[in-house]
Amino acid sequence: MTDSSPRELTHFIGGKHVSGTSGRFSDVFDPSTGEVQARVPLASTEEMAAAIANAEEAQVGWGATNPQKRARVLMKFVELINKDALELAKTLSREHGKTVDDAKGDIQRGVEVVEFAIGAPHLLKGEYSSAAGTGIDVYSMRQPLGVVAGITPFNFPAMIPLWKMGPALAAGNSFILKPSERDPSVPLRIAELFLEAGLPAGVLNVVNGDKEAVDAILHDDRVKAVGFVGSTPIAQYIYETAAQNGKRAQCFGGAKxxxxxxxxxxxxxxxxxxxxxxxxxxxxxxxxxxxxxxxxxxxxxxxxxxxxxxxxxxxxxxxxxxxxxxxxxxxxxxxxxxxxxxxxxxxxxxxxxxxxxxxxxxxxxxxxxxxxxxxxxxxxxxxxxxxxxxxxxxxxxxxxxxxxxxxxxxxxxxxxxxxxxxxxxxxxxxxxxxxxxxxxxxNVPIPVPIAYHTFGGWKKSGFGDLNQHGPDAFRFYTKTKTVTSRWLSHDLKEGASFVIPTMH
Structure with a gap:
């Protein structure tokens, strides 16, 4: 006699599968049959805090890794996910209900953004102005924000997490993903593939949950930016709450x-x-x-x-x-x-x-x-x-x-x-x-832009001034530091100046 009870899913924290400790679970259905096929744990505030602490520690080394080496991890990930695409598509179909061919497209559109993010060494370049003033050079650099988070919907369990995490990781951030509790298996598998590709443990963490987990992200000072896709009321709530807590936010809502x-x-x-x-x-x-x-x-x-x-x-x-x-x-x-x-x-x-x-x-x-x-x-x-x-x-x-x-x-x-x-x-x-x-x-029925342009709606379909993927993604997941540098000649004696400096 076989055990037909639903399998129990986990979180993925610090490079390992971690069982939930909150005691709360949500059913994951097979929409084709109506049967419960798995139970997913719903994280407590404490569990999310532990994942964020893990991500904060791991980000230090990852952010210091040069962009070319980070890009190579993404290259390896693309190779691995392409090999695994059919099985991943079947897993997606079992939990979401979309056809296998449609699921393949879900995965492919996400992979295309990761492929674009492999260009991070170029996309992260700053600007340089030589001799902006006497002996003065001015240059800028793009640096990672630190720990960032994505809260993603059930309808694209591969594409939208990859849209979020690909550019964020390439830019040197660590990432907390809170996927939909309705179809979480594909995001968990994506995390495994990134680890296999060489991403250091803890840089990418998948924490399943509901509103408690979302609010834990929004109110934790260590999380510097939040991306969301879902319904408009929740998009507006997350955008406003994130802003009140000093976080960057890009939140995309409903459509007609x-x-x-x-x-x-x-x-x-x-x-x-x-x-x-x-x-x-x-x-x-x-x-x-x-x-x-x-x-x-x-x-x-x-x-x-x-x-x-x-x-x-x-x-x-x-x-x-x-x-x-x-x-x-x-x-x-x-x-x-x-x-x-x-x-x-x-x-x-x-x-x-x-x-x-x-x-x-x-x-x-x-x-x-x-x-x-x-x-x-x-x-x-x-x-x-x-x-x-x-x-x-x-x-x-x-x-x-x-x-x-x-x-x-x-x-x-x-x-x-x-x-x-x-x-x-x-x-x-x-x-x-x-x-x-x-x-x-x-004459195009579904105008989803290609990966190197940006995706985003207006009015109540989008909150925030930067869109998903394309160059906007790297602007969103980095902060700009501008350096004004002057090397004085040893024989130049200017004395103190009490006026605002100008470049003349």
Whole structure:
């Protein structure tokens, strides 16, 4: 008889797996079956403090290591994670519910930022001005902050932790990761791979937890910066609390991403793009397109017909199955919440073209599945238009003309991503310049920038003035020291001066 009890996960502190001591645990589900597959410990304030102390001690030597040697550790890590990518993707799929191919993309987009961070020796270079004054040289240097932390969401358990830790580690910081308690196994494996790559023990620590662990990070003076991705209320809370405690913070929240569909767009291309961007990963992406905005009645009618047809052909099933378009939602609570939004849309008068509620998969009847749902005639005053649904639900909100469509995307309280599909270069150029949103796609449904540009939304989608990855990441994870140097000639006698120095 085999023991079918859930396995017990750990923290990763000081280069070792450490059992939790708080006595509190959270269940980790297999969303495809609905079964509990593991229990993850939730750290106490004391446990987090111990991890921070470990990180503070380890950072001294790591920060003093020259950037080229730090970069070599990242190079080795990239080699190791690429070898482990398939098994890592399967682990991710089992805990999150996204398909294996989608999980591979999750990992790859994170690895690309680590690859960019390998350029740290160049990115950390300061500036130098020779002979800024008589015998005076001025130069700057970028130095690590010390201990920094990342608080990351369930929907990208590989990508976003790597977005945070890659540049932070390359810059010479030690890192505390508080991953989502819903799917923590991939972050723990990433920590093992970094240790294997040569990262000194204690430089990267993974501490599982809930609000108690988050608050421990926010109120510990040894943590100098915090990065967060999640919902807007929590993003705002973390940003404000971090600022009150003298920490740097970059916090990214919710989204309501629009796709503007101009009358001249190829509607077959548009429909395919919307299906992938709206329903991929069961809609659990901050960059998912959730609002299609066709311009004009004819465009709207044709698009609604094409989307309805394609929705019926989507394949939903367990995450590890082949030939599945998307899998289950992360938890039963997430499923219930999204189903509640569907009912709200009906109650508010939107036209339901496809209802995914009650969807079951044979052999997986207890999984957290929701079929693709499609609404038409959604207005800007509806709750389902205003709020982030975070599920496989696509809303068609029609616009009479281009200016109305532009205003809909610009006026929404979220400003994460937006896309326009058109064959008119002038319209695309005007839209890109005028829309009040942080990331714009032109005939690109999910405008996630490549690793050497920066990722970040505006308005209530982002708090802080520096974005994720790209050059902004190194600005965020370092502080600038400026040195003004003067070497006096032995025969130069100036005497005391009581005026502010100038360079003349």
């Amino acid at each position: 991403n629009h796709m503007i569909v101009m009358p001249d767009a190829d509607l077959d291309q548009v429909a395919d793009a919307l299906i992938g961007a709206g329903y991929g990963s069961a809609g659990e992406r901050c960059m998912a397109i959730s609002v299609a905005v066709p311009v004009g009645k004819e465009t709207g009618d044709a698009l609604a017909a094409k989307l309805t047809e394609r929705v019926k052909a989507l394949r939903i099933g367990p995450a590890l199955a082949e030939s599945v378009d998307y899998g289950p939602l992360i938890t039963a609570e997430a499923l219930q919440r999204v189903e509640g939004y569907i009912q709200t849309g009906i109650d508010e008068g939107a036209t339901l073209l496809a209802d995914g509620r009650g969807y079951t998969v044979e052999g997986y009847e207890n999984g957290f599945y929701l079929g693709p749902t499609l609404f038409d005639n959604v207005s800007t005053d509806m709750t389902v238009y205003k709020e982030e649904v975070f599920g496989p639900v696509l809303f068609i909100a029609r616009a009479d003309d281009y200016e109305q469509a532009l205003a809909m995307a610009s006026d929404h309280e979220f400003g994460n991503g937006v896309s326009i599909f058109t064959r008119d270069g002038d319209a695309a150029r005007d839209f890109s310049a005028r829309v009040n949103v942080g990331m714009v796609g032109v």
